[in-house]
Amino acid sequence: MTALPQHRANEAQQLALQSWIRKTGTTAIFLITAAVSILLALVFGTDIWRIVLAGILLRHPDRLPRADHHQRDELLPGRPMTALTLTHTATAGTLLDGAERNGRTSEILHATGWRWSTRLANWYVPRSRDRAPSRHLIARTVQLLEEAGFTVAVKIDEAPHAADDVDHRAAATAAADASRVEPQTVAHRVVMLETQRRKTSRAIAGYRDHLGREFPPAAGDQLIRLKDELAHVDEDLAHWTRVRAQQVADGAALTLSRDDVARGDLVEYRGEWFPVLRVNAKSVSVPGGAGGSWAETVPYHQISGHRPKQV
Structure with a gap:
């Protein structure tokens, strides 16, 4: 009678050992696959390693963690990718509908300047409301998403707010920043934006540097990007100039020059x-x-x- 319990104990130990071996083997396979995929990505580019990894998954689909079945479907050839919609309006700014916060799009969007809004549960471009759409950023985002296999529909509404509404919003925002931001910080931002504007304008027009090197006028994609950048700098400069003027009018900031200060002051x-x-x-x-x-x-x-x- 004592042999049967002992036999069952030995059998349980064997089953536990076999289970541990299977789990260890699966982990080892994943580690080896990851290492090979990274090596292939470095040597041949992303397309090759995706094909190799997709082949491994097709051959051993049971070895993928069940929680990652959506990611597995995205990697398998022939699977339709998520359709995304990129929109821009003066009221809402630039938004991307259909992309999840931690999905495959997150790395691309972060790299191109997008941010996730918990309140909106959506991706957005910071400070894009009441502004012209950033066409270079939009084009770059669409290009990268489509290269990753997504389809992107773009809908841009450039109709501005009524002039009175825009002026009211700008004045209200300037007044809020005038009471919130230190005058020296505001003045520094104005100076930095003026410097950035000169630098960008010079890059658009072409210039010769202090070493005598010639830089031709911008053209093609570079010209589009620089014009887009200049438009945003102008908008920022207009805003912080209004804030500066408000602080001066309120007596919170000084406007000094060499004509106002003397040695010994x-x-x-x-x-x-x-x-x-x-x-x-x-x-x-x-x-x-x-x-x-x-x-x-x-x-x-x-x-x-x-x-x-x-x-």
Whole structure:
């Protein structure tokens, strides 16, 4: 009577061992497949490794985790891919319907500047409302998605809001940012956007650099991209210029130049007051921090306070 329980115990141990071997073998197969797929991708490109991986899955479909059956269907040749719809309106901005947050589209969309909105449960292009559509971004997104096997329908409505509505929204947004963003930050953004505008305009027109190298005017896709970039820079610059003007009107920001400051005046910079050592075209020179013997340059737009020299 004691032999039967012992026999059953041995049989259970054997079954457990066989199950462990099967699981280990499946894991090893997946690891080897992944390594080979990555190697093929590096050597031959993505098309080859997808074909090889699809062949392995067709031969051993049971070895895929059941939770990944949607991903398996996308990899198998001949399977229809998800149809996506890319839309742009002045009210909603640029959106992509039909793409999941963590699906195969997420890597492409993140790389091209899209973001996921939990509130909308949708992909969107940041700051695309009340703006002209970014045609270069849209074209690049469609190209990459179609190369990945998706079909993309594009619907663009460029009809703008009524002029009064646009002006009201712009003024309201500027007023909100004027009370929310530090004046020095706003001034710095204006300066940076003006610099970016000059740089982009120069790239469009062509130029010669300080080494004498010639750069021809932009053409083709580069011209489209630069014009698109310039349009967005102009919109950003117009917005932050309005914010700056609002802060100046409210008395929260200064507009100083070399005509307003003299040597010996006091200027406030980052919460501290410094005597002006020298007045420059776009900045003033003040003593370095902690009584340093060097001079530090402070742009006029970064000065938050000014006191004339006491006579």
